[in-house]
Amino acid sequence: MKEINTSFHSGWLIAILTFPGIIVHEWAHKFFCDRANVPVYKTCYFRLGNPAGYVVHGSVDSYRKALIISTAPFIINTSIALLIFLIAIDASPGIITYLLYWLGISVAMHSFPSSGDADSLWSHTKTAWRSNPLALFGFPVVGLMKLAAMLSALWFDLLYAVGLLVLIAFLSKGDALF
Numbered sequence: 001m002k003e004i005n006t007s008f009h010s011g012w013l014i015a016i017l018t019f020p021g022i023i024v025h026e027w028a029h030k031f032f033c034d035r036a037n038v039p040v041y042k043t044c045y046f047r048l049g050n051p052a053g054y055v056v057h058g059s060v061d062s063y064r065k066a067l068i069i070s071t072a073p074f075i076i077n078t079s080i081a082l083l084i085f086l087i088a089i090d091a092s093p094g095i096i097t098y099l100l101y102w103l104g105i106s107v108a109m110h111s112f113p114s115s116g117d118a119d120s121l122w123s124h125t126k127t128a129w130r131s132n133p134l135a136l137f138g139f140p141v142v143g144l145m146k147l148a149a150m151l152s153a154l155w156f157d158l159l160y161a162v163g164l165l166v167l168i169a170f171l172s173k174g175d176a177l178f
Contacts, residue, residue: 015052020103021077021110022046026053028076029069029117033057036065051114063132066124070117071141073110081108081161085168101165108161112152118145 015022023045033040039058046053060066081104088100113121125138148156 011050011052012048015046015048018106018109019046021106021108022053024077024080024107025073025110026055028072029055029057031076032069032072036060036069038065038069051116060124063124063128063135063138066121066128067134067138067141070113070121070145073113073117077107077111078164081105081111081164082168085165086172089169089172104165105158105161108164109157111160112148112157113145115146115149118142118149121145 026043026045030040030043033055038060040055041058042054042056044054057069060069084100084104084107088097088104091097091100121138122142125135125142128135129138151157
């Protein structure tokens with residue numbers, strides 16, 4: 001579920017400007033549900049509303065599956081954004097390059113799992129930590145997910161996206177960002 005924080009900005013405007021990232025975020029959840037054989041009952045890749053997208057799936061029968069489904073957007077959106085940034089940096093300057101920058105930033109901005117994703121993982125973590133050592137990893141992961149959701153009101157998601165772009169530019173060609 002991709003929630004758009006409306007504390008300091010208009011959520012619908014951000015959703016429209018970054019719709020590719022919302023779509024990829026929800027696709028990531030569905031992709032890992034499919035890989036984990038967790039039934040998906042309904043998928044909304046994008047809508048104007050809160051949440052801006054969602055995946056309704058069946059119950060998860062292992063902690064590993066809960067962890068991967070909850071964190072899927074971070075893995076997928078970050079990876080796709082990095083790939084787009086690499087392509088953009090190697091492209092000749094022009095409108096296509098700037099469209100790729102926008103696409104990469106919009107995908108990266110929606111890398112962080114939502115508060116709903118964190119709540120779901122928290123529920124699984126609380127019940128599994130005694131029997132599954134992997135669940136101990138869930139406590140700090142849920143904390144980071146909640147922190148990122150709170151910081152999105154301060155544009156942390158945009159800062160993360162621009163930070164990825166700058167990192168790729170630095171690693172790829174040094175100063176060839178623009």
